[in-house]
Amino acid sequence: MIGIRGGAVAARRAARMAEIVAAAWELAHEDGIAGLTLHALARRLGIRQPSLYAYFESKDALYDAMFADGNRRLLERLDATELPPDPRRAVDTWLRVFVDFALDDTPRYQLLFLRPIPSFQPSAESYALAEAAMATLIDVLAAAGIDDPGDVDCLVAVVAGLVDAQISNDPGGTRWVRHLDRLVGLYLDDAARRSST
Amino acid sequence: MIGIRGGAVAARRAARMAEIVAAAWELAHEDGIAGLTLHALARRLGIRQPSLYAYFESKDALYDAMFADGNRRLLERLDATELPPDPRRAVDTWLRVFVDFALDDTPRYQLLFLRPIPSFQPSAESYALAEAAMATLIDVLAAAGIDDPGDVDCLVAVVAGLVDAQISNDPGGTRWVRHLDRLVGLYLDDAARRSST
């Protein structure tokens, strides 16, 4: 069976890598994304630190796998979301899914959307996943009549501002994000007003 | 003269500490706020690394001095600003001063308003300076009829969202902050509408 369609060993290896990434997220949750160390990760997995190098050639390669994993989860969640037919409500729904995703796991949000590890730059393959998620937002906004790049920028910045404030100043609460729909509605109304003239 | 009014030596010492802080900002500008090291700082000053401990008992104490220094600069700038009599324009002016301050020196902005050094928590004295700056914004907003804490939260989050996006994605440009006045105006109009009913 060995080597037939290259499957069995590769699958086992992929499964092990997924376990490692899952353990890395656990640690990131406890000590922050920047506090993750390979020693602690190996300890958690019951192996020795150098053994990790059989799977990831560097710590940044591990971060890259986490980055890709996080983006895949976001894409899955967006995929599993039934968007309402009304374009405006579709925007609200998309953004709500995104904010829930962000608040569900703040180290993940930080790795995907902030830049907490200066040495880490996502690979082209991983970055493509992030662009795919962004593309779904572009689509939903376009359907709601938002096609001006400046408007997209503003909406993204407003949502990020609320999420960042929420995470930094009131973790677990809703003090900032509860204004999401109102703020977005305000902006969309204004954009519609501007484009109708 | 020694000891008379406790002045001369204390002044020299304070001046030297200010030099150290200035050099620390230079390095933060080059290597990022988290990339600052005491060895590099001492090298820049032409002294040895342990000598810094004559002025700061720890690296975090140095960060605290930088945090206080940054907030003093912000307060100075706000103090030097002539706010227009019209309350709405006063808000615009205050925010414009703030955004200019933020974009003038991004490591400084990060140290004051983001939390780039997990181990660092500002001392009570330093934090009081940050609160004093925030208090001036509260005043200006109150004069413009914004007294609901939720509205203050929203405006702060929106401005932070624009500034963070600007710094992260288009440093040195204006792609995001050029929307500042429009977004703030939009929000203030809505707030006025809400409070008039």
Added chain:
DNA sequence: GTCTATATTTGGATAGAC
């Protein structure tokens, strides 16, 4: 693929002389 052992680097902090 996992191990032991170790290299290497970095950087914060302390001791004690001057």
Added chain:
DNA sequence: GTCTATCCAAATATAGAC
């Protein structure tokens, strides 16, 4: 207040046996 000399700890990464 500054120096030399160290210490200590953490953490990434590599070499080579099994």
